[in-house]
Amino acid sequence: MYLLLEDMDIDKISDNAFLAVQMICKIVKFLPFITKSDEITKNIYTLENPQFVIYKKRHEKIIADCIYVCRRNCRIFLSFCFFGTLGLAIKPILRTGKPLPLELWLPFDVREQPWMYYFVYVYIVLSVICGGFSNGAIDPLLSGMMYHITAQIKILKNNLQFLGEDVDETLAQHSTTSDFMQAKVLYRKIQSCVQHHMAILEFVDNFERLYSFLVFSQFAASVLVICICCLFLSMVEPLTVVFFAVISFLITILSEIFLFCYYGTTLFEENNSLMRAVYMGNWYDYDNKSKTSLLILMERSKRPLVITAGKLLELSLETFTTILRRAYSLLAVLKNY
Numbered sequence: 001m002y003l004l005l006e007d008m009d010i011d012k013i014s015d016n017a018f019l020a021v022q023m024i025c026k027i028v029k030f031l032p033f034i035t036k037s038d039e040i041t042k043n044i045y046t047l048e049n050p051q052f053v054i055y056k057k058r059h060e061k062i063i064a065d066c067i068y069v070c071r072r073n074c075r076i077f078l079s080f081c082f083f084g085t086l087g088l089a090i091k092p093i094l095r096t097g098k099p100l101p102l103e104l105w106l107p108f109d110v111r112e113q114p115w116m117y118y119f120v121y122v123y124i125v126l127s128v129i130c131g132g133f134s135n136g137a138i139d140p141l142l143s144g145m146m147y148h149i150t151a152q153i154k155i156l157k158n159n160l161q162f163l164g165e166d167v168d169e170t171l172a173q174h175s176t177t178s179d180f181m182q183a184k185v186l187y188r189k190i191q192s193c194v195q196h197h198m199a200i201l202e203f204v205d206n207f208e209r210l211y212s213f214l215v216f217s218q219f220a221a222s223v224l225v226i227c228i229c230c231l232f233l234s235m236v237e238p239l240t241v242v243f244f245a246v247i248s249f250l251i252t253i254l255s256e257i258f259l260f261c262y263y264g265t266t267l268f269e270e271n272n273s274l275m276r277a278v279y280m281g282n283w284y285d286y287d288n289k290s291k292t293s294l295l296i297l298m299e300r301s302k303r304p305l306v307i308t309a310g311k312l313l314e315l316s317l318e319t320f321t322t323i324l325r326r327a328y329s330l331l332a333v334l335k336n337y
Helices: 010-035 037-048 057-094 114-161 163-173 179-233 241-272 274-279 288-301 317-336
Strands: none
Touching (some): 010 114, 010 179, 037 179, 057 114, 057 241, 114 163, 114 241, 114 274, 163 179, 179 241, 179 288, 241 274, 241 317, 274 288
């Protein structure tokens, strides 16, 4: 509002608007962690339930890959946040007239005293850094939870595919080969798979209920921020510090929404291949009771496992391209203006 009332040019407005939008989005994203802190804590610790922590040696590679990917994404994303905020801190130094990192209204003139200017300068930079890294802690957390539940589906698929082998291993440990015990052990393992599948579905339902609006706010803000960043890039001189600072900020925004969309697509595709895992097993050797249980599980898996943003947009790569198209359309309107 201050920028508009001061009748500043579009150059200065775009210089500050993309960061202001992102900070407002950060506040919206933090609201669920304040108002629903107990539910979110419970949802996170759900990953420690017995259905999610009991796995065999052949599953260790799946778990190790999940941990590696989550840590890698967090490091990369926080690096983007660091370089984005670093560009904000350096940009005013390259200009004349002692400008602040952000154009804002203050009840005093910061340029009257050098210490006052540097104090406000450092305060603004530290505030943005704090906001950037706080924001950078949420997005890898949510995308990491999505990928972790995808890894749980991979484990479930593996268990369904090797049901026969697991039954033979259990029977060998008890030194028995009777058909009655084989059917009993098989049905118990199928029950365990069904409970695992139900725990996955419950986790996804709670995830969407808690974070759906949060992700939608990020998507809505991203359209504006991407558009404003591209508009600002068209105004600055290429290959300058300011140019690379905005590029870094733009990559950070794109990586935010890409993480959600990519792992939403991965979750959907893994769930769709659940029936194939059952077919790959020795289901034709099972008793009728076990076959019926597997058929019920397969029918349940036909329902697409989709996480939405605000009950409007699916977290998918198609949504990612839609956001980019909407940002480009808005950019075209602003360029004409």
